[in-house]
Amino acid sequence: MKNVAQQFITQKLKQLTVNELLFYSKKYRISISEQEAAAIVKALKKNKENPFDPEGRKRMLKKLASITSKDTARAVNQLLMKIAKEYGVEDWLK
Template structure:
């Protein structure tokens, strides 16, 4: 069941919109500009890394940092962690 849920979440990440990113950034009080949100969406659509694997998430965030900035990658990581906590699956990110 865990694998199915992880696949669903990974698929959902690939289909996030700029509006979704802004909503999450406001909800979790993590500033993300419109340009950063656009870059995040593009990067997530291309992402082939597993965000639940620590090394995969690290590679994903490093690629995002190369495209945008380290601050943007940190913001995405914070949003992922807060979302995981909200849904009670934060242990999946360890």
Template sequence: MKSMIKQMVKQRLKKITANELIQYSKEYEVPLTKTQADAIVKYLKSTDLNPLDEKDRMKALKKLAQITDPKTAQQVNKIFNAIVKEHGLEHLL
């Protein structure tokens, strides 16, 4: 079950669009420009990092900080952790 959920998360990240990402940024009040969203989507589609793996997630957050800024990357990490807890998936981290 754990590997199935990981695969679903990875697939979802590969298919996210810049517009969806901007919608999420508005929903969670994380400032994000269209240019930044495009760069993030391009990165997500080109990488095979697993966001449920601590080391991979830190690599992704460092890249996100380069694309946006460190504060935005920290906010995204908090949101990711909140969503994981909200869905009772802490055991996957």
């Protein structure tokens, strides 16, 4: 069941919209501009890394940092962790 849920979440990341990302960033008080959100969404659509694998997530965040900034990549990681915690799956990201 965990694998199915992880596949679902990974697919959702690939389908994330700029408005959804901005909604979550406001909800969790994480500063992401509209331009950064657009770049992040574009990168997530192309992402082939597994966000549940620590090394895969690290590579994904490095790519985001190269597209936006280190601060934005850190913000995305914080956002991912807070959303995972909200849904009770934070241990999947360790």
